[in-house]
Amino acid sequence: MALVVSPYMKIYRKFKPHLLLVMAQIGYTFLYFITDASFNHGMNPHVFVTYRHIVGGLVMFPFAYFLESKARPKLTLALFMEIFVLALLGRVSLTLNMYFASLKYTSSSFVTSIANTIPSLTFLIAVILRLEAVDVRNPRGIAKLLGTLISLAGVITMTSYNGPAIQSLSGASKHIRSNIVHKSWTKGSILVITSCITWSIWYIMQGMTLKKYPAQLSLTTWINCIGAAQSAVFTVIIHPKQAAWRITYNNDFWSIIYAGVVCSGITTFIQLWCTKQKGPVFVTMFSPLATVLVAILAYFILGEKLHVGRIMGAIIIIIGLYLVLWGKDRDKNHLKTQEQPTLITDNQKEPKMHAQVGSSAESQVLQMDLETVESKDGTNGLRLCII
DSSP: OOOOOOHHHHHHHHHHHHHHHHHHHHHHHHHHHHHHHHHHTTOOHHHHHHHHHHHHHHHHHHHHHHHTTTTOOOOOHHHHHHHHHHHHHSTTTHHHHHHHHHHHHSOHHHHHHHGGGHHHHHHHHHHHTTSSOOOTTSHHHHHHHHHHHHHHHHHHHHHHOOOSEEOOOTTOSOOOOOOOOOOOHHHHHHHHHHHHHHHHHHHHHHHHHHHHOOOHHHHHHHHHHHHHHHHHHHHHHHOOOGGGGOOOIIIIIHHHHHIIIIIIIIIHHHHHHHHHHHOHHHHHTTTHHHHHHHHHHHHHTSOOOEEHHHHHHHHHHHHHHHHHHHHHHHHHHHHHHHHHHHHHHHHHHOOOOOEEOOOSSSOOEEOEEEEEEEOTTSOEEEEEEEO
């Protein structure tokens, strides 16, 4: 008896990766405000990164140990070194240390805007490595290329053009103003741009590593644990004083717990799962949503001014995101249509088969005729007749 799948379940399965990645960007949106507040109160960014991934590794370990005990492949030395590099380059050790250090020298709005170049960089690297197919002779290939360029144009608009300011709401719940003046914007810009490059390489490496180590929960745990060790060594070298590792209970503690559980744990697992399902370019195309959400929350909750340039950039980014997603969806449909004729041809090659089973003493003949018949809905099916 065939199971009947409701239309709502079909829609959910189709858009499940989209929904999960939107939720991940919502999680990162709150992280920007939490970490910015912690750093303004004196929290060391490198210590924060270390503690964050210790928490992420501890949270994900039980799930990885029990749920993937049979699905987890053997960890060889070569695979361990690959995960080591993955943790170093990605949203864990080197990249996050540079990324959060740039927050100290610039601002959260500037950093999130520059981080939106990651989809374009990832797309470019994927095309160079032939991991992403772009056929400019058909609309789907043009849509992916044009969507990436449009998203990049939106990023440039948000970063370089402010335009007239829209006054903040007088009824905003909190008007937070930092007394710290961000200095060394050049240093901060270099750090955030470098982190974006390594971040893009990390997304590409995810797809390669997942083919050899498909256990996403275990890979998330390994990335957090190795990244925490790498970050700890780096932090001890540049901050040898024990006082740098002290955290306050009120603000720093809860920001570390949130970042570890939600971002290092759950969100990293979501991104790995979606990378396996849809590829690295698909995952990175959702990262600009965090910038849009940061601007909206900053306006309605923190009482910050919203500039017309940021609104225009956000709209342009969303248009580019839609074009890329449309192109990738058409790529998937195109692959399905290419596979269907092959299956029909194989079924029609040998319409009849005869099988004889038995011995001379016990002569029993089973004649199995595979006849192509027409079903009620007009499609061709197979009828198995046993005589």
